[in-house]
Amino acid sequence: MKTKIPTLDLRIQYNSIKKEIDKALNSVLETGWFILGENVKNFEKEFAAYCDTKYGVGVGSGTEALHLSLLACGVKSGDEIITVPNVSAPTVSAITFANATPVFVDIDPETYTLSPEKLEICLKKRFTKKLKAIIPIHLYGHPVNMDPILEIAKKYNLKVIEDACQAHGAKYKEKKVGSIGNIGCFSFYPTKNLGAYGDGGMVVTNDEKTAERLRMLRNYGEEKKYYNVIKGFNSRLDELQAAVLRVKLKHLDQWNRARRKCAAFYNSLLQTSSVTIPIEKNYAKHVFHLYVIRAKQRNKLQELLKNKGIVTNIHYPLPMHLQQTYKDLGYKKNDFPTTEKFAQSVLSLPMFPELTKNQIEYICNTIRKFYV
Numbered sequence: 001m002k003t004k005i006p007t008l009d010l011r012i013q014y015n016s017i018k019k020e021i022d023k024a025l026n027s028v029l030e031t032g033w034f035i036l037g038e039n040v041k042n043f044e045k046e047f048a049a050y051c052d053t054k055y056g057v058g059v060g061s062g063t064e065a066l067h068l069s070l071l072a073c074g075v076k077s078g079d080e081i082i083t084v085p086n087v088s089a090p091t092v093s094a095i096t097f098a099n100a101t102p103v104f105v106d107i108d109p110e111t112y113t114l115s116p117e118k119l120e121i122c123l124k125k126r127f128t129k130k131l132k133a134i135i136p137i138h139l140y141g142h143p144v145n146m147d148p149i150l151e152i153a154k155k156y157n158l159k160v161i162e163d164a165c166q167a168h169g170a171k172y173k174e175k176k177v178g179s180i181g182n183i184g185c186f187s188f189y190p191t192k193n194l195g196a197y198g199d200g201g202m203v204v205t206n207d208e209k210t211a212e213r214l215r216m217l218r219n220y221g222e223e224k225k226y227y228n229v230i231k232g233f234n235s236r237l238d239e240l241q242a243a244v245l246r247v248k249l250k251h252l253d254q255w256n257r258a259r260r261k262c263a264a265f266y267n268s269l270l271q272t273s274s275v276t277i278p279i280e281k282n283y284a285k286h287v288f289h290l291y292v293i294r295a296k297q298r299n300k301l302q303e304l305l306k307n308k309g310i311v312t313n314i315h316y317p318l319p320m321h322l323q324q325t326y327k328d329l330g331y332k333k334n335d336f337p338t339t340e341k342f343a344q345s346v347l348s349l350p351m352f353p354e355l356t357k358n359q360i361e362y363i364c365n366t367i368r369k370f371y372v
């Protein structure tokens, strides 16, 4: 059957800003300058300002933002980094890319993000000198409860690197995510709240030294051309993507408002249904990268929705500690019960700024009918 409602449709957004985007892309083509030019420099300034931070460093992807941030913090081979298993591969592969070992802590059942209580328990039980940093993930667009995590990090002398790849513009107690810990990492993967037309990422920080190290790390470790002071990489945001992102950043708040409106409408229609709707804590401004419900008989519901032309996703079906590639970490089933339980019941409904009220009504009616 023909798809009625996709999980998201990037063409609608492009068509709404086509003139601005085409003009920006053309102007890059006409300069003939594609790597580390004026667009990257200006977008770094603009996005850092948007996040209320001093510095922004454009990199090749969100994964690279995390990887280079770990290195910029001095993480060495054999060090340990804490994060949650309730995520897809990038956050964890950034840790292993830095030759460090991921240490998992379970999530809070309300926000799906790092539980401060479980973090404290984990550190009491197994703190070692090898632990260097915590990567809280603002998953689905909802900020992590950062204050208790910052306190714990201070007590154990750990760096805090925020994975804000799903949360551009989200706020924790009036603070923009990405500006709260030592470093904030963003992805501009096309489907993110702020998405490029290809890969891209950004690291934001208030620490000048960290920003300087990141600028070298992303560009072969060069301090100036052909003079290498550290061992670096090639991981840069390019001019075409930066030009696109400069245009799109101006619309981000408006798109996030539209996402929040869609979420509120979903909530109103699903509140009294059999599914569990997402919550927004009073400290949080959620930006609904995803609208994730929990549903009984999730797989059957997903199948029914599919048959009715509604495309949904599961974020995420298999927790990181149970992935084949991370077997060597030595985790087993039931190590992280909340994450594991939710993997069986989470379902991401269509969510994008241009989603219409009619579409949401159709989706919610279909869900309600499934349970009668």
Ligand SMILES: *Cc1c(COP(=O)(O)O)cnc(C)c1O
Residues within 6 Å of the ligand: 061, 062, 063, 064, 087, 088, 090, 091, 137, 163, 165, 166, 187, 188, 189, 199, 200, 201
């Ligand atoms: C998208 C994403 C990343 C990585 O982004 P890429 O740009 O695809 O490398 C990292 N962490 C989370 C939580 C993400 O959603």
